[in-house]
Amino acid sequence: MSTAWDDEIERRIRVYEELEQNGGIAGRLGMVDYTALVAMVVVLAGGFWAWGGI
Amino acid sequence: MAATEDRDYRLAAERGDLPLLPSERLWGFWEFTYANSALAIATWAFLIGGAVGLFVGPREGIAAIVIGNVIGVAITALATCVATGRYGLEQFVFLRSAFGGNGSRLVYVLAVIVLTMGWLAVLGLMFGRSISGLGALIEGGDPAAATSGGAVTIAGVGAILLTWFIVAKGPTSIKFFNMIVSPALVILMIVMMWLILSERSFSELMSLPPLDPPFDSRAANFMIAVEVNIAAGMSWWPYIGNLARLTRNERVAVWPNLIGIFAAAALGEVVGLLAAVALGNSDPTIWMAQIGGVAVGVIALGFVAFANITSMANILYTSVIGLRQVSTDAIRRLRWEVLCLVFCLIPLGLVLFTPGVYDGFFRFLVWTSALNSALAGIGLADYFYLRRQRLDMRALFTPGHDHAYGFWHGYNPAGLVALAVGVLVYVVIFNPQTLDHLPVFVWLSASIPSCVAAALVHVALTKAITQPRGWGGYPRKP
Numbered sequence: 001m002s003t004a005w006d007d008e009i010e011r012r013i014r015v016y017e018e019l020e021q022n023g024g025i026a027g028r029l030g031m032v033d034y035t036a037l038v039a040m041v042v043v044l045a046g047g048f049w050a051w052g053g054i
Numbered sequence: 055m056a057a058t059e060d061r062d063y064r065l066a067a068e069r070g071d072l073p074l075l076p077s078e079r080l081w082g083f084w085e086f087t088y089a090n091s092a093l094a095i096a097t098w099a100f101l102i103g104g105a106v107g108l109f110v111g112p113r114e115g116i117a118a119i120v121i122g123n124v125i126g127v128a129i130t131a132l133a134t135c136v137a138t139g140r141y142g143l144e145q146f147v148f149l150r151s152a153f154g155g156n157g158s159r160l161v162y163v164l165a166v167i168v169l170t171m172g173w174l175a176v177l178g179l180m181f182g183r184s185i186s187g188l189g190a191l192i193e194g195g196d197p198a199a200a201t202s203g204g205a206v207t208i209a210g211v212g213a214i215l216l217t218w219f220i221v222a223k224g225p226t227s228i229k230f231f232n233m234i235v236s237p238a239l240v241i242l243m244i245v246m247m248w249l250i251l252s253e254r255s256f257s258e259l260m261s262l263p264p265l266d267p268p269f270d271s272r273a274a275n276f277m278i279a280v281e282v283n284i285a286a287g288m289s290w291w292p293y294i295g296n297l298a299r300l301t302r303n304e305r306v307a308v309w310p311n312l313i314g315i316f317a318a319a320a321l322g323e324v325v326g327l328l329a330a331v332a333l334g335n336s337d338p339t340i341w342m343a344q345i346g347g348v349a350v351g352v353i354a355l356g357f358v359a360f361a362n363i364t365s366m367a368n369i370l371y372t373s374v375i376g377l378r379q380v381s382t383d384a385i386r387r388l389r390w391e392v393l394c395l396v397f398c399l400i401p402l403g404l405v406l407f408t409p410g411v412y413d414g415f416f417r418f419l420v421w422t423s424a425l426n427s428a429l430a431g432i433g434l435a436d437y438f439y440l441r442r443q444r445l446d447m448r449a450l451f452t453p454g455h456d457h458a459y460g461f462w463h464g465y466n467p468a469g470l471v472a473l474a475v476g477v478l479v480y481v482v483i484f485n486p487q488t489l490d491h492l493p494v495f496v497w498l499s500a501s502i503p504s505c506v507a508a509a510l511v512h513v514a515l516t517k518a519i520t521q522p523r524g525w526g527g528y529p530r531k532p
Contacts, residue, residue: 008063012073013447016141019076020444025140026076027303040312041128045121052117053276 070144070296070379073447079142079302083310086301090294090314092236095243096365097180097338097358098173099319102286103326104336105416109267109279113260115327118279123320124312126287129505130426131311133433134295139307141445145295146379150450151526152436152512156464159380161473165429166292169422170373171397172411174214175404177362179412182210182405183339184359191343191351198340202409210405213359217366218398221374222391235364242357243325249345250328262331268489273496278489282416283323284501285423290315291430293372370397420486423501428476431505432469432512439509440516446527458527466526468515476508 019025067074081089106115137148149158186205190196250259267275294315298307330336333344342358343351374394378386385393404411411418437443449458461467484491484500491500520526 004059009072009451010448012067012075013451015075016073016447025303027305028140029136029304029308033305033308037128037132037308037312041124044124048117048120052113052115053121 067142068300070147070299070375073147073451074142074299076142076302079300081301081306083306086297086306087310087314090297090311091318093293093297093365093368094315094318095236095239095322097177097239097362098365099322100326100329100338100358101176101180101415102282102319102419103323103328104330104338104341105282106279106323107327107330107336108265108416109275109282110264110272111260111262112328112331114272114276115264115279115331116324118276119283119320119323119327122280122283122285123287123316123323126284126423126501127290127311127316127319128287129430129434130288130291131294131298131308131315133430133437134291135298135307135311136304136443137437137445138295138299139301139304140443141447142299143445143447143450144299144376144379145292146376147450148295148445149433150459151441151445152432152466153469154459154461154464154466155455157461157466157470160465160470161429162376162380165422165425166373166376167397169289169292170369171400171404172415172418172422173369174217174366174398174401175210175408175411176415176418177366178210178213178217178401178405179206179409180339181213181359181362182206182208183337183412184355184362185209187339187343188352188355188359191348191355198335198343201337201339207405207409210409211402213363213366214398214401214405217363217370218394220363220367221370221394224390235361238357239322239361242354243322245350246325246329246342246345246354249350250325250332254332259328259332265331265334265336271496274491277491277496277499281423281484281495281499281501282420284427284499285420286319286323287316288423288426288430288501289419291426292376293369296372296376370394373397417486420484424477424480424486424504425473427480427501427504428473428508431476431507431509432472434505435509435512436469436516439513440528442529444529449527458525461520461525466520468512468520471515472508472512475511476504479507480504 063072064078066072067078103119106118110118134145137143138145141148146158146162149161153161183201183206186203186209187201189205190199264275268278269275294311301307326338329338329341329345333341335341335344338358339355342354345351346354374397377393377397388396446458454460455464480500482492483503484495494503516526516528521528
């Protein structure tokens with residue numbers, strides 16, 4: 001038998017399922033974000049390696 | 055839905071029992087940046103910076119701090135914050151998709167309990183040493199001579215009990231401490247930096263030698279310093295996923311870590327490094343007294359002592375919240391105060407019987423990276439490559455093992471074997487206890503090979519064993 005707690009879990013899961021089906025998830029990381037993140041790591045790690053590394 | 059019922063469900067979601075809906079998320083970009091800066095700007099940054107000064111001089115040390123932290127934080131944020139930020143999931147609920155329900159419990163025990171208990175003991179002892187040093191300064195003695203003995207132990211035990219008392223009172227008291235301590239720690243760092251630079255020029259500081267380099271090879275010493283900092287960056291693995299779920303979307307869940315945790319922690323470590331190398335001692339409870347004289351030393355030591363309590367309260371609270379998600383009904387039925395006290399018993403034992411854990415804390419930190427780097431590799435491979443960033447939320451919240459994430463009796467053998475292989479690769483390349491290492495360590499570190507090996511093994515075993523048996527709900531391709 002379904003409880004109120006199960007119903008609430010189901011309600012919340014459906015919110016996300018509908019968002020995914022409609023492509024409505026806001027603020028998803030895109031190619032620009034991943035490229036910028038990798039570039040930041042490479043520039044900082046590479047730059048400081050050149051400045052103070054062995 | 056009744057207002058009271060709605061409030062109860064919202065509270066349950068905040069505590070991790072339910073996924074948070076997008077409308078219930080609290081933090082935007084700057085709120086999350088502030089929150090994780092408050093966590094990062096803590097006394098452990100001084101300790102880690104001081105430890106770096108043992109291996110390399112300031113110039114190489116600053117480079118190692120930036121390189122290690124940016125790599126560690128970026129990998130950890132991607133492995134934990136993207137999924138928890140998208141779906142509003144508690145981190146160890148999310149991990150059921152990679153390890154199974156019971157596997158997630160096992161990971162919690164290994165990664166959170168061991169790590170948090172160790173940090174509670176180290177920070178408790180730091181509190182004890184600060185109080186003891188402060189007493190010596192007031193009496194006109196040498197604080198360096200007051201770093202061990204009964205007073206340190208008693209104050210360390212008192213610190214853990216005080217932390218228990220604060221956390222038992224709930225999150226409001228923790229927030230109150232955070233609001234005072236975090237800004238004050240920033241001021242303390244600036245004052246310390248100013249005092250150091252007023253005594254020595256920047257170029258003079260950059261030319262100072264390391265305090266106690268373990269090897270003749272500068273390259274090996276430098277990579278050990280980098281490895282300590284990758285370990286520091288990855289040591290956020292158990293905590294930041296559960297903060298990221300409170301953010302409004304996955305972009306806000308990831309980027310602030312690079313400002314808050316990376317930049318704030320790096321700043322604190324640089325202050326610790328410069329002070330340690332300039333004053334010849336890596337222990338902040340000693341150099342703070344040396345650098346500022348009696349008046350500034352008393353204020354700084356007193357402040358650092360209580361800042362430790364804030365750090366301890368934050369990690370104890372986060373860990374006990376996670377414990378509720380992975381524990382049995384019997385443990386969940388324990389009163390909050392009792393559960394917190396049970397969690398403090400082993401740290402109390404460590405302070406009483408193994409106070410040497412403070413001096414070897416960086417070894418302890420690096421040991422945790424053997425685990426965290428493998429966990430991050432498995433998380434990245436599972437969520438980004440194997441699942442293409444899609445989770446079956448219904449399976450995550452279905453009890454028992456008769457669902458997609460049930461795997462084998464609640465354990466995903468592929469994830470657990472990959473974890474063991476990652477840890478093994480780490481300790482074969484670099485032994486945190488003895489600092490012995492293979493030649494490849496000097497070029498690749500140990501964390502990165504461990505992360506990559508765990509990811510590859512997880513993918514290979516998933517394709518060979520997990521997917522053919524229909525476990526895990528993985529899509530047919532890749």
